[in-house]
Every structure is written in structure tokens, then in C-alpha cells.
Amino acid sequence: MKTRVLLVQQGVWGNSASSMPLAVGYLKSYAEADARVRRSMDITIRNYPGDAGVNAMARDLLRDGSPDVLCFSVLGWNYRPFGAIAETFKQINPRGWVIFGGNHVAHQGERVFREFPQVDVVVNGEGELVFRELMTGYLDGAHPRELHGVSGISFLEEDGKQITTPERERIDDLEILPSPILTGAVPLLDANGRFAYDYALMETNRGCPYKCSFCYWGGATGQKMRAFSRERLREELECLGRAGAEVVMLADSNFGLMRQDEEFVDDLLRVRSRYGYPKRIETSWAKNKSAGFYRIMDKMKQSGMHSAFILALQTMDENVLDLMQRRNMKLNEWENLVSWLIEHDINPYLELIWGAPGETIDSFLRGYDRAAKHTPFIAVHPLMLLPNTEYHNKREEYGLVTVRGERDDFEYVLSHDTMTLQENERMLRFICWNRVLARSLWLHNVWIALRELAGVSQSSVILAFSDWMETTEDPDARQMHALARPTNSASEMTDARVWQLLTTRLLHRWWAEAMRPRVPEALRPLLDEVFRYDLMCHPVRPEETGSDAGDRLPVVERGGEQWYLRSDVTFAYPVPELVAALRRGEEVSTEPALHTTTFYYRTGFGGDLQHYFRMDRFRGLTEQQLADQSTPV
Structure with missing residues (x-):
């Protein structure tokens, strides 16, 4: 009988949308390129939406009998559920292997093994080469306590001593990795012949040239960017177009930065003209814009290709940017960019981080309102400490006080040297109602009229809504206030009941009581x-x-x-x-x-x-x- 290997991936937080399991797809396609692995192992992907519960996932994984190897793609939102499943798996198959890989556990072996001793191996970095080597080792009869010859991992010896093997060099030639899309490692169609996912994922490159203090881009921060070939990407787009993939999301750090990105868009638009799909592209756009970027945006606009342009500013305060080791475009440059996008009917969306060291309420809201002059859509994320980042490593220097998430394993900042707990509480309310009213585009037009005609800033409108929610006796508002309590939750999801309560009647009452008197x-x-x-x-x-x-x-x-x-x-x-x-x-x-x-x-x-x-x-x-x-x- 073949060795049974299950690769497990789960979508983000409570999201019910189905996302293509690209990460574990790479593991499967590279491992099965080895004839012996392909002949001797049955490698299967189990892909779950973000709202799948740990109980349901465990039953599904073990329903057909215990696998021999369970390999998890771990991020902050599934760290605890996957640890619980590992514990259940070991009850059934004590000799089975459990492998953890992903950003959240890389170089965190000491904590992983302490909290989940059922985990046998933690992968530190890119996983494709490591995974295949581990699988060939399994076939050779290797013991999970004796993996000293495998680079880029952490494991425990029999006496409990942790071993971390030498770091493995990053993959320089990405073409050695077979495409999960082209090989069929990730199936594209469901049983009815329709595209199987809400979002199709692709990588056009790996790496990130920047070293922001809050970010750990797969261990590739401050790294040279390496690209897949145009021919390969074109073939992948062809497959997705034929399959009817409506939305393509690129897992790139800075799309639009490299010269070949324009070629990718050219090929994407040709595929779309042939099949009618994809209809939309989502990505993390490069913060520094070249002439090629403007050509890309213009081509997409002319073709009718939909895309949200997200400009990650993070903060508008120069001192905070210095502490972040980050440099935004100059103020006039990003303002000119946003104006250009609006003139071309491309909706720009801006991202800010609240709670960074050096930031205050006043400095943050000044930056927020400066950004709001150009677009009402501003996503505000509470700062969280990610493993392996500079903020994580310098928490004492900045006086950071943190707490682990309730439904995830991220560390959220409660206070630091320039932010009290009380100030953070008020701003978490602000973030909540910004998410509901502005970020979701629930209100889209009134911001500019209030600002330009009545001199009322966007932040003051949101704070007025927050204050009204705390004081009004309206029963629906009281219930909403309880549901939308301050939280650092990175899930960014608002309790669905809030939307049921946020009726036209309630909005009209807020407008009459809280806003009308201000103009x-x-x-x-x-x-x-x-x-x-x-x-x-x-x-x-x-x-x-x-x-x-x-x-x-x-x-x-x-x-x-x-x-x-x-x-x-x-x-x-x-x-x-x-x-x-x-x-x-x-x-x-x-x-x-x-x-x-x-x-x-x-x-x-x-x-x-x-x-x-x-x-x-x-x-x-x-x-x-x-x-x-x-x-x-």
C-alpha cells in the first residue's frame, strides 16, 4: 500500500470563501516530480475555508483512516486548530509524522514543540525542497528524531533536545518547481465542471527588497526578487481562463515593481479577451511606482479589467516611518498617483497601521485625514507582532505590551511608550466603525461633501458615530455597540449581526442626532x-x-x-x-x-x-x- 500523506491548508480566519491551496500545491507538485515519491506515496490536499471548525476538520482528515504523514501550512489564524488536530492524530497514529511549515512557525521551533509536542518537524523557510527530502527520508525509514541531515528544519532528539539544522539557501531558479496549476496538483474544476474556488492564487515572483519592522514576507524580506518565466505564467493564465477563474489574486510582495510585470498583464488581458476570464486581479502593488506601473494601470482600465489599487502607506508620520525602517513615496508623489488613478476611474484604497511605536492619536488622525482627502476608503489595521520581525525582537526597547488573540495566535499591541491602553481602546472603536462605514464602502459619497462644503473631516465623522453609539438609547444601536466591542482581532471580520442591525432607519437617526447639528x-x-x-x-x-x-x-x-x-x-x-x-x-x-x-x-x-x-x-x-x-x- 502507498504511504498516505495529507497536506492541509485553511483559508483566512472566519472567511467562508474558497481559496486555491497554492502553498501546499507547490509541495505536492515538487514532491511528485520525484518518481519514487510519486510511485510510493499518495499525496492528497485537504483545503478548508476559514470558517471550518477544528472538530469538523479533524473528523474529515481522519474519516478514512489515519494517514501516515500530516503536513500543515500554518499561519496565525490556524496555529491552534492545527496543533489540536496534531494531538488527535497522534492518539490514533503515534508513529505518524506531523510537519508544521509556514510564516508563523518558521524559526519558532522552541515554542511550537513546547506547546504542541506532537509536532515532529518545523520547516524554517521555503518548503518545497525540504518537504520532498523529508518524504524520501520517510521512505528510507528515517526516524523523526534523527533528521540531522535535512537542512532548514527544527526537530527534537529522543532526549528532548531541540536541533535546528543549517539554514537552506533560498531557491534561486524558481523554474525547478513544477507548477501546481499546470501539473494538476491543485484541481481547478469541481464535480459540476465549474471553477472550484472563489479566488485563484498565483505567484509571479518571490522575495521582497524591503525590510519593514512589522513584516516577515515568508522570510524573504530584504531579499532579491526572483521571477517565474513568462512562458510558465502565460500557460497558467490560459488554464485559469479556460477554467473560468473570475478573480486572480497574486501572492507577490510588490507587483508592478519588476519589468516583467507589464508582460504578465499583457498576457492576462489576452487570455481574458479569449475566454472572458479572469475578470479581476488583486495584488499587493509596489509602493514605488515606475513608468511601467502607469502603463499597467492604463492597459487594465482600457480593457475593462477590474482591480482594486491598494496603496500601503502604513503611517504618514516621518518619525514613525523611521522606526518602521520604511520609506513611503513623498507626499506629493502619492497624492499625484492617487489623483491620476481617480482621473482614470480606478478606485484607490489606502492602508494604515494604528499603534506603531512613535504614533499618537493626534499624529495618526492627521495622517488619516490627509489620506482621506483623496479616497474615503482607508483600511486601518491594528498593529500586531509577527514572529521574526524587528518589532517582535525589540519589544522591550519600544515598551510594547501585547496580548495573544482570542481566535488566533497573533500578538496584538495593547500599549507602548507613546500609546496608553485607554487611547488604544478609543482607536480600536474608531477602527471598527471605519471598517463598517468607510472601508466597506457602506458610505462612499458623503465624506467629500462634508469635508469640502462643511469642513468636517472623515475621522471626526467616524468618531461622532462611535460616540453616538456609546450614548444613544436606541435598542438596535445598543445591541450593535455590544457586538462591535473594541478588539485587536486581525481577522478584520465584523460580527455579521452588525450589518443586520445597521438599517437605513438607524443611519437616518444617527445622521439627524449626531451629524446634522455639526454642519x-x-x-x-x-x-x-x-x-x-x-x-x-x-x-x-x-x-x-x-x-x-x-x-x-x-x-x-x-x-x-x-x-x-x-x-x-x-x-x-x-x-x-x-x-x-x-x-x-x-x-x-x-x-x-x-x-x-x-x-x-x-x-x-x-x-x-x-x-x-x-x-x-x-x-x-x-x-x-x-x-x-x-x-x-
């Missing part, structure tokens, strides 16, 4: 209409296929897609044109003028209110906006 009386009727316009742009959820009057919205076809239609909505001001003019930096009239428009909403939203790119894609569009967006594929 000049002469502007209130106009800002009321902008706020109503924002609410009118909300995606149509499956249970809300009717208008405010309860009439069912008809479905029409435009550009080969199905849309809900809401006709003849009248505003007391020409709100869509007014908001667009403010975004262009133009002067606008605040005089009333009746304006009637029609709204279109893509069908199939599914009620997923957690993810900005879905909100962005399914937000209501006016007739003119839909016409402007429509570009032949």
Missing part, C-alpha cells in the same frame, strides 16, 4: 440629499429585492450582465454631478435644482458586506456612471 444650517438640506444618495447606492441584498415602497425591483440586462433597476429617483439637488465635481476639485453650486436619475445594481451580491471589492462592484450606479464604466472586453 451649517444652510447646508443641511443639501447634505441630507447627499446622505440619502449614499444610502441609495447600497448593493441590493437577496432579501431586499424591493424598493422602499416594497415593490419588487425589475431585472434588466446591460452589457451582458443582469441588473436590478430602480427608476426615476428624484433628488432636490443634482447630487451625482455635485459629488463628481467635488472629487475633481471643482467649485459647485449649493442651490437646489431637482434632479431625477435611475439606479442600476448588479445582481448576485450575496449579502457579503465584509469585503470592499464586493461592495465596490455591486454598489448602485446611475445611468451615466454605468455608461462611463461600460468598456468592451
Whole structure:
């Protein structure tokens, strides 16, 4: 009988979306390139969504009998569940091997073995070469306490002494790794012949040239970037296009930095023109923008390829940037970039980190509002300490006080030399409501009207909402306040019940009680209409296929897609044109003028209110906006 090997991967946190198991796919494809391994071992991938429970995963893994080897791709959100499964596995098969690999456990053998003594091997770095060597060793009868000849691992000898073998050099020629997509190591289609995942993952390169204090990019920080060949990537895109992969997510650190990235986009667009897929690309864009980057964005815009452009600024404070060992683009450069993106109808989204050493509430909110002048969408992440990073190693120097996550194994910062616990509590509330109101694009237009016409900053609006939630006696708000308690949770997921309680009625009450009194009386009727316009742009959820009057919205076809239609909505001001003019930096009239428009909403939203790119894609569009967006594929 063949040796049974299970490779286990799990998607992020509580997310129910299905993501391609690329990491373990590489392990399988490289191991099976060895004829002996392929002949002697049955290597199977088990891929679970982020909301799969440990009990369900354990039953599934052991239902058909105990495997001989369990290998886990470990990150902070699955460290504890995978440790619990390892303990169960050893009860059934004490002689079986348990292998942990991944960013969260690399070079952390001492802690892993102390907390989960059932783990036999921890992989320190890239796993493909190590995994195949471990599998050939298993076939040769090696003992997991005697793996001294395998580089790049940690294990325990029989007497309990930890051994860490010499570090293995990073793979310089990535072409030695067979493609999980081209070899079939990762199946692309489900039983019904449809693409099997919500997201298709690809790597075009490995490595990161930067050494930010908060980041550990697979151990490749400060490393030369190494790329896969254009021919290989083109073939992978062909496979994904034929399979109908709607969204491609690139596991790259700085896409757009390398010359071949433009070639990749050229090939992607050719595949899309042939098959109609992929429809969208998501990636971590390079923070320093070359001429090639602008060509890439322009080509994507001209072709109608959807993408969210995320600019990771992290902080706007120069002192904090110094402590991060990070350099952003100069202020005028990123402002010019964002203006260029907006002019080309590409939505830019900015990322900031709250709680970095040296940061204060005042410095952070100044930076937040400076960024908000260019886009309302700003993702704010609470700082967490990742293993092997400089912040992790210099915690005492910065006075960092941390706590482990409730549902993950990340360390979250409670306080440090420039941030008290009380200040952090207030800002965690801010992060929560920023996520709900701004990051999710639940409100999208009112920010600019409040800022440009009434001088009310985006951060003050969010803080006003937070303060109102703490003081109002509205029963739905009280319940929301309890559900959205301050948390450092890296899962970024808001309790789903919050969205059920955040009704139009509640938003109108907040607006009337907390915001209207803050703006000049002469502007209130106009800002009321902008706020109503924002609410009118909300995606149509499956249970809300009717208008405010309860009439069912008809479905029409435009550009080969199905849309809900809401006709003849009248505003007391020409709100869509007014908001667009403010975004262009133009002067606008605040005089009333009746304006009637029609709204279109893509069908199939599914009620997923957690993810900005879905909100962005399914937000209501006016007739003119839909016409402007429509570009032949």
C-alpha cells in the first residue's frame, strides 16, 4: 500500500470563501516530480475555508483512516486548530509524522514543540525542497528524531533536545518547481465542471527588497526578487481562463515593481479577451511606482479589467516611518498617483497601521485625514507582532505590551511608550466603525461633501458615530455597540449581526442626532440629499429585492450582465454631478435644482458586506456612471 500523506491548508480566519491551496500545491507538485515519491506515496490536499471548525476538520482528515504523514501550512489564524488536530492524530497514529511549515512557525521551533509536542518537524523557510527530502527520508525509514541531515528544519532528539539544522539557501531558479496549476496538483474544476474556488492564487515572483519592522514576507524580506518565466505564467493564465477563474489574486510582495510585470498583464488581458476570464486581479502593488506601473494601470482600465489599487502607506508620520525602517513615496508623489488613478476611474484604497511605536492619536488622525482627502476608503489595521520581525525582537526597547488573540495566535499591541491602553481602546472603536462605514464602502459619497462644503473631516465623522453609539438609547444601536466591542482581532471580520442591525432607519437617526447639528444650517438640506444618495447606492441584498415602497425591483440586462433597476429617483439637488465635481476639485453650486436619475445594481451580491471589492462592484450606479464604466472586453 502507498504511504498516505495529507497536506492541509485553511483559508483566512472566519472567511467562508474558497481559496486555491497554492502553498501546499507547490509541495505536492515538487514532491511528485520525484518518481519514487510519486510511485510510493499518495499525496492528497485537504483545503478548508476559514470558517471550518477544528472538530469538523479533524473528523474529515481522519474519516478514512489515519494517514501516515500530516503536513500543515500554518499561519496565525490556524496555529491552534492545527496543533489540536496534531494531538488527535497522534492518539490514533503515534508513529505518524506531523510537519508544521509556514510564516508563523518558521524559526519558532522552541515554542511550537513546547506547546504542541506532537509536532515532529518545523520547516524554517521555503518548503518545497525540504518537504520532498523529508518524504524520501520517510521512505528510507528515517526516524523523526534523527533528521540531522535535512537542512532548514527544527526537530527534537529522543532526549528532548531541540536541533535546528543549517539554514537552506533560498531557491534561486524558481523554474525547478513544477507548477501546481499546470501539473494538476491543485484541481481547478469541481464535480459540476465549474471553477472550484472563489479566488485563484498565483505567484509571479518571490522575495521582497524591503525590510519593514512589522513584516516577515515568508522570510524573504530584504531579499532579491526572483521571477517565474513568462512562458510558465502565460500557460497558467490560459488554464485559469479556460477554467473560468473570475478573480486572480497574486501572492507577490510588490507587483508592478519588476519589468516583467507589464508582460504578465499583457498576457492576462489576452487570455481574458479569449475566454472572458479572469475578470479581476488583486495584488499587493509596489509602493514605488515606475513608468511601467502607469502603463499597467492604463492597459487594465482600457480593457475593462477590474482591480482594486491598494496603496500601503502604513503611517504618514516621518518619525514613525523611521522606526518602521520604511520609506513611503513623498507626499506629493502619492497624492499625484492617487489623483491620476481617480482621473482614470480606478478606485484607490489606502492602508494604515494604528499603534506603531512613535504614533499618537493626534499624529495618526492627521495622517488619516490627509489620506482621506483623496479616497474615503482607508483600511486601518491594528498593529500586531509577527514572529521574526524587528518589532517582535525589540519589544522591550519600544515598551510594547501585547496580548495573544482570542481566535488566533497573533500578538496584538495593547500599549507602548507613546500609546496608553485607554487611547488604544478609543482607536480600536474608531477602527471598527471605519471598517463598517468607510472601508466597506457602506458610505462612499458623503465624506467629500462634508469635508469640502462643511469642513468636517472623515475621522471626526467616524468618531461622532462611535460616540453616538456609546450614548444613544436606541435598542438596535445598543445591541450593535455590544457586538462591535473594541478588539485587536486581525481577522478584520465584523460580527455579521452588525450589518443586520445597521438599517437605513438607524443611519437616518444617527445622521439627524449626531451629524446634522455639526454642519451649517444652510447646508443641511443639501447634505441630507447627499446622505440619502449614499444610502441609495447600497448593493441590493437577496432579501431586499424591493424598493422602499416594497415593490419588487425589475431585472434588466446591460452589457451582458443582469441588473436590478430602480427608476426615476428624484433628488432636490443634482447630487451625482455635485459629488463628481467635488472629487475633481471643482467649485459647485449649493442651490437646489431637482434632479431625477435611475439606479442600476448588479445582481448576485450575496449579502457579503465584509469585503470592499464586493461592495465596490455591486454598489448602485446611475445611468451615466454605468455608461462611463461600460468598456468592451
